[in-house]
Amino acid sequence: METRGAVSKEVLVGLLEEARERTRFLLKGISREDLLAQHDPIMSPPIWDYGHIGNYEELWLLKEAHGRELSDRELYDMYDASLHPREERPSLNLLMRDDADVYLDAVRRTVLETLEKADLDSDDPLLRSGFVYNMILQHEAQHNETLLQTFGLMRGRGYRPESLVELPKGSTPYGEMVHVPGGEFVMGTDDRAWALDNERNAHAVDVPGFLLDKTPVTNAAYAAFIEDGGYTNRELWDGAGWEYIKEENIAAPKHWYQPEPHSWWTVRFGFDEPVDPNGPVVHVSWFEADAYARWAGKRLPTEAEWEKAASWDPTTGTKRLYPWGDEAPRGGDGRANLDALAFRPAPVGAYPDGASAYGALGMVGDVWEWTASDFRAYPGFEAFPYREYSEVFFGPDFKMLRGGSWATRPWAVRNTFRNWDYPIRRQLFVGFRCAKDA
Incomplete structure (x- = not known):
């Protein structure tokens, strides 16, 4: 393990x-x-x-x-x-x-x-x-x-950090999917040095074959969803999500605005700038991710599907600690955008050396990714060292996020790390990728 x-x-x-x-x-x-x-x-x-x-x-x-x-x-x-x-x-x-x-x-x-x-x-x-x-x-x-x-929520001039690294350009257009064959893999971990209680215990999960977006959904793809009336089509939305976006008058990702038709801008730490069409969409709720996936004829991946695509090596039948292998990431090492060095996501496909065994890119870093799954305990779960870290949050109220973001420090993320939040949350540095049954 x-x-x-x-x-x-x-x-x-x-x-x-x-x-x-x-x-x-x-x-x-x-x-x-x-x-x-x-x-x-x-x-x-x-x-x-x-x-x-x-x-x-x-x-x-x-x-x-x-x-x-x-x-x-x-x-x-x-x-x-x-x-x-x-x-x-x-x-x-x-x-x-x-x-x-x-x-x-x-x-x-x-x-x-x-x-x-x-x-x-x-x-x-x-x-x-x-x-x-x-x-x-x-x-x-x-x-x-x-x-x-x-x-990121400060008013006025806001927080204006300076980038400490130059991000690489993206190289993979959004729309490609990778195939993850069906079969068992080991989900979770038995590690007791770094892993937190909700990551344990390691257990076999049989996952049917599926297709997964090679990269997170881009701003350009999400803008197409908006322009096609995604926020006004009731059929695309979970019932609670529809009520939420109407009550909050939401019609675009948090921090987006439109100075003129078909021209999207964003406010990032007090800077107004055009939305990068090749960057991953960020600051969207689970409800928005779910509606987009339905619009695209896809769905959100389950937590097990996400972890298998990120961690399992089908050639060796072993689990990787990170998508690329077991070597821990370091900020700016060419495999992931982590550690709050750039203060923004990179364009999708910018880190080909960080690919998983199935060819999925960007599964660690840039944006957290919503999954379809509720926050549930693994078999044999034991709260440690206190119930309030995980156990009190188990249930249908919280959705799972995986993979870390550009703001995540390297030792606070791995393929087994589980994050969770309410499906309405948008202040998070969170995006998503979609899946389909094979």
């Missing part, structure tokens, strides 16, 4: 420090007013995310792993996401930026002291193979992406 495996204490120290540097880099230049503001009712004030990153690290790397605490109960309660819904967070007595900096630094110093003495070969499942440290790295990475979602 594929696994990223344990890493040394020295590597963990480097990863923890780099993760904090990135968080602070993203917050650089954000005004005090914007740090404290709630830019959308579905998002927290950025300063809450920052304090929560430090408190979550204290909770798991000090209190739970080593029995040490720096904070009182009030601080734990304030940054407990399950105690305070987002609408309450602006009214909390949150740590301001300078105090939060001091707090996060104090937590980190103590974390590094305890890491020196930690037994990563312990029978304790939190410490074994460094699981709890890897969990914290992924948690901070997830909040980096959440912060970028929030910054």
Whole structure:
């Protein structure tokens, strides 16, 4: 079974420090007013995310792993996401930026002291193979992406990052499909160093043969759906989706607008720019993805179909950790657009070296991809280390997303990683690809 495996204490120290540097880099230049503001009712004030990153690290790397605490109960309660819904967070007595900096630094110093003495070969499942440290790295990475979602909702001039890499040009026109033959594959993983509880356990799934879009759906293809009356054709829409788009007066992806007929523009981090016809469509809800797929005579892939197309190597009968193999991605390495380096998706087909064994492109990076599946537990699921990470969300209310986006940090994504959200969500860096029965 594929696994990223344990890493040394020295590597963990480097990863923890780099993760904090990135968080602070993203917050650089954000005004005090914007740090404290709630830019959308579905998002927290950025300063809450920052304090929560430090408190979550204290909770798991000090209190739970080593029995040490720096904070009182009030601080734990304030940054407990399950105690305070987002609408309450602006009214909390949150740590301001300078105090939060001091707090996060104090937590980190103590974390590094305890890491020196930690037994990563312990029978304790939190410490074994460094699981709890890897969990914290992924948690901070997830909040980096959440912060970028929030910054994308800022009004006025907005957040204006500078691209750190030049994206390659796309080379694959949208419309091609790859064939994934029927048969069993291994879904999920038994890894306990990096994988989170909802990714386990590994289990065989028999998937009938299907066709899958070689790339995510492009802006040009989605614009054709709009121009053909996709948002006004009731027959294309799930019942709840139809009610949603009518109630919210939605007629295009979030951030799109049309200054003149057949000319689509978007607002990206405060910049107005023409929609790239070859880029993957982004900021669409599950309902919009589902309606487009129906318009195109296709459907959304199931979560099992997505994972098989991304991970299974039919030649060797083995599972890959990433579409291209088991080597972990690095930002700008030519196989995927990850790590918030470009601050936008690349044109589809821009990373041929990142192809899966079946020839599907862009399955990791650029945009998260909606699937047809609800969030369900795998056979043998056990909540770890707490129920609120996954178990309380299981059921039909949440749809599955796969693959990561341009804003996802490399260690927070893999073929087995499962993300989920409400089908109405559009602030996510999310698109989709379609499937058909073979």
